[in-house]
Amino acid sequence: MNTAEIPRRDLLETMVLLRCFEEKIVEVYGRQDMKTPVHLYIGQEAIATGVCAHLRKEDYLVTTHRSHAHCLAKGADPQALYAEFYGRVDGCCKGMGGSMHPAFPDLGIIGTSAIVGGGIPHGVGTALASSLRGDDRISVVFFGDGASEEGTFHESLNFAALKKLPVLFVCENNGYATVSPLFNRQPNPDVSERAKGYGITSYCVDGNDVEAVYEAADKAVKQLRQGGGPVFIEAKTYRWKGHVGPGEDWKTGARDREELEQWKKECPLKRYLAKLKEDGVSASDFDALVQKTDAMLDAALEEARKSEFPPTEQMYELLYRKGGC
Amino acid sequence: MPWTAVCISKDDSLRFEQDGHRCLSYVEALNEAQRQALDSDPEVFLIGEGIDDVGGVFGSTKGLKEAFGDRVMDMPIAENGLTGVVSAAAGVGMKPVLVHMRADFLPMSMDQLTNHAAKWHYMSGGQTSIPLVVRSIIGRGWGSAAQHSQGTHSMFLSTPGLKIALPSTPYDAKGLFLSAMQDPNPVLIFEHRWLYDSVGPVPEEMYAVPLGEAIVRRKGSDVTIVAVSQTVQQAIQAADTLAEKGIEVEVVDPRTIAPLDMKTIMESVSKTGRLVICDVSCKTGGYGAEIVCRLAESDPALLQAPVHRVSFPDLPTPNSPVLEEAYYPGVDDIIAAVEAALS
Ligand SMILES: Cc1ncc(C[n+]2csc(CCOP(=O)(O)OP(=O)(O)O)c2C)c(N)n1
Numbered sequence: 001m002n003t004a005e006i007p008r009r010d011l012l013e014t015m016v017l018l019r020c021f022e023e024k025i026v027e028v029y030g031r032q033d034m035k036t037p038v039h040l041y042i043g044q045e046a047i048a049t050g051v052c053a054h055l056r057k058e059d060y061l062v063t064t065h066r067s068h069a070h071c072l073a074k075g076a077d078p079q080a081l082y083a084e085f086y087g088r089v090d091g092c093c094k095g096m097g098g099s100m101h102p103a104f105p106d107l108g109i110i111g112t113s114a115i116v117g118g119g120i121p122h123g124v125g126t127a128l129a130s131s132l133r134g135d136d137r138i139s140v141v142f143f144g145d146g147a148s149e150e151g152t153f154h155e156s157l158n159f160a161a162l163k164k165l166p167v168l169f170v171c172e173n174n175g176y177a178t179v180s181p182l183f184n185r186q187p188n189p190d191v192s193e194r195a196k197g198y199g200i201t202s203y204c205v206d207g208n209d210v211e212a213v214y215e216a217a218d219k220a221v222k223q224l225r226q227g228g229g230p231v232f233i234e235a236k237t238y239r240w241k242g243h244v245g246p247g248e249d250w251k252t253g254a255r256d257r258e259e260l261e262q263w264k265k266e267c268p269l270k271r272y273l274a275k276l277k278e279d280g281v282s283a284s285d286f287d288a289l290v291q292k293t294d295a296m297l298d299a300a301l302e303e304a305r306k307s308e309f310p311p312t313e314q315m316y317e318l319l320y321r322k323g324g325c
Numbered sequence: 326m327p328w329t330a331v332c333i334s335k336d337d338s339l340r341f342e343q344d345g346h347r348c349l350s351y352v353e354a355l356n357e358a359q360r361q362a363l364d365s366d367p368e369v370f371l372i373g374e375g376i377d378d379v380g381g382v383f384g385s386t387k388g389l390k391e392a393f394g395d396r397v398m399d400m401p402i403a404e405n406g407l408t409g410v411v412s413a414a415a416g417v418g419m420k421p422v423l424v425h426m427r428a429d430f431l432p433m434s435m436d437q438l439t440n441h442a443a444k445w446h447y448m449s450g451g452q453t454s455i456p457l458v459v460r461s462i463i464g465r466g467w468g469s470a471a472q473h474s475q476g477t478h479s480m481f482l483s484t485p486g487l488k489i490a491l492p493s494t495p496y497d498a499k500g501l502f503l504s505a506m507q508d509p510n511p512v513l514i515f516e517h518r519w520l521y522d523s524v525g526p527v528p529e530e531m532y533a534v535p536l537g538e539a540i541v542r543r544k545g546s547d548v549t550i551v552a553v554s555q556t557v558q559q560a561i562q563a564a565d566t567l568a569e570k571g572i573e574v575e576v577v578d579p580r581t582i583a584p585l586d587m588k589t590i591m592e593s594v595s596k597t598g599r600l601v602i603c604d605v606s607c608k609t610g611g612y613g614a615e616i617v618c619r620l621a622e623s624d625p626a627l628l629q630a631p632v633h634r635v636s637f638p639d640l641p642t643p644n645s646p647v648l649e650e651a652y653y654p655g656v657d658d659i660i661a662a663v664e665a666a667l668s
Contacts, residue, residue: 037467087647180378
């Protein structure tokens with residue numbers, strides 16, 4: 001790919017948004033008024049950014065318990081997410097789902113499962129709908145290395161390959177499921193190898209290199225839009241925070257601090273900034289971008305906190321959709 | 326009797342300690358029970374996602390990996406397949422314990438449990454049996470929402486061949502687990518996260534709390550409350566409050582909902598004529614419905630007043646803290662139900 005075609009500024013801005021959005025959560029979580037378990041994405045920003053840059057608004061996206069960044073990169077309103085985390089009626093799910101179950105149907109995010117592997121068939125399902133309807137929407141489904149152990153992973157890949165569905169599987173291989181390391185759970189550390197077994201075009205990329213992800217996704221999305229059947233991208237990365245909550249795993253003894261420090265050197269933002277220096281992006285440009293983003297998020301968070309709590313009746317009213325006979 | 330006591334406060338357990346009874350928390354009792362099971366039988370093994378983590382499944386399996394090595398194993402996130410794997414290991418005589426961090430993940434095992442493990446003995450004409458124990462934990466609160474806070478025990482009630490236990494005290498946590506380990510059938514144990522820190526007397530030696538035997542936690546003559554799991558504590562608190570108003574509540578804890586000890590429940594209801602049932606799951610299709618139906622089938626005249634159920638509403642759990650507050654019943658709801666049963 002010609003580097004001139006890569007929207008470098010957009011990629012940087014999106015990564016900064018994803019990072020700042022979550023750092024704000026880390027900042028305020030101690031107040032204990034955001035009563036929802038938060039699974040943070042810090043360290044993995046290059047993946048959502050590099051993939052979602054190719055998506056159209058109407059394309060479908062399926063995420064997991066670690067959902068925030070995927071939604072934001074697809075265009076979700078940060079305030080609607082924060083309000084959801086605060087359990088407010090203005091949240092993207094009216095306070096019913098919390099951090100693990102966002103839905104933005106206008107953005108092709110119809111709902112989110114926090115059951116590991118639960119979402120993989122959903123991405124195949126939206127792709128099946130597109131295929132049957134002959135519309136040109138594609139579907140992308142994000143999941144972790146852990147989810148590739150579930151039966152749903154294999155069942156879904158098989159069916160998507162069989163029917164040549166327009167679905168992009170993105171495995172964010174961060175080496176851990178909760179605190180269990182990959183080698184405790186899988187004999188082969190390359191999840192993409194398994195996709196090859198189903199005859200699915202597969203790429204394995206450095207998930208901390210946003211352009212590497214962007215380029216693989218570019219090839220993948222082209223294939224999907226041309227009706228060439230499913231594609232699989234495995235992006236190798238690392239999650240900085242604990243499985244859930246704002247803490248870090250070395251503090252609990254679950255990981256070595258050394259390992260984290262090594263990976264922090266591979267920070268996708270820092271690495272990209274170093275590259276963009278060639279384009280004349282300076283450290284102070286970057287700081288200004290961070291400050292601007294942070295101020296926007298501060299305002300979004302405050303507005304979200306001002307939102308009302310839902311009325312009790314809401315939980316009864318939402319059990320069934322009205323209509324039918 | 327120290328072994329039937331429900332300690333609500335620290336003072337309650339201190340009283341027993343002063344009398345020379347060793348007290349442990351619910352989670353310590355579980356941990357000790359598993360340690361002793363592993364120690365006493367080389368065929369016992371533990372498997373579950375993150376079972377050897379630093380956290381050790383909220384502390385319940387802490388230290389067991391270090392002590393027993395390969396017999397305590399982490400598991401891929403592949404619940405249904407692995408339930409089949411350990412069921413067959415049980416089928417050839419091993420004693421596996423499968424652990425799910427949350428009761429919400431148990432439905433992933435449902436195919437193997439309901440279509441296979443529960444029926445194997447029957448279908449094989451009694452030749453094969455599946456001595457499998459499955460632990461799973463009910464949790465709630467902090468926006469756990471609809472996929473991380475369910476009590477899924479009722480879902481399994483209509484599968485013949487499974488035994489289902491819901492320990493409510495540290496004593497029972499250990500004793501029911503050890504009974505389950507001796508049982509030649511698949512046994513599901515539902516623990517409650519909110520009970521993990523509760524403390525009570527627990528003997529050091531191995532002992533059994535038989536599956537299928539209810540216990541009267543508190544004697545009374547006016548109303549029977551049948552309560553399981555975390556609601557036993559709430560029922561005792563409600564009974565204490567009601568006693569101040571001169572209402573004597575009998576609290577019965579079935580301990581297992583399959584098999585269900587109707588004899589003890591019937592004895593209590595025949596004394597009081599009034600019944601309130603408490604559960605840690607949604608109302609419809611719960612064990613309470615089964616109790617009422619069995620009462621109606623055998624002796625409807627025992628009931629002098631309508632039955633009241635205190636359980637989660639028939640709704641998925643909402644995330645918002647204000648909705649959680651409205652969703653979960655508390656001690657006040659039990660008191661109100663008792664008063665309604667008396668009015
Ligand atoms: C069916 C099921 N089993 C277990 C869990 C508990 N759990 C939540 S996230 C997780 C690990 C997921 O790891 P991975 O798919 O690699 O995603 P990551 O958290 O690393 O992003 C586990 C075991 C669950 N939510 N659902």
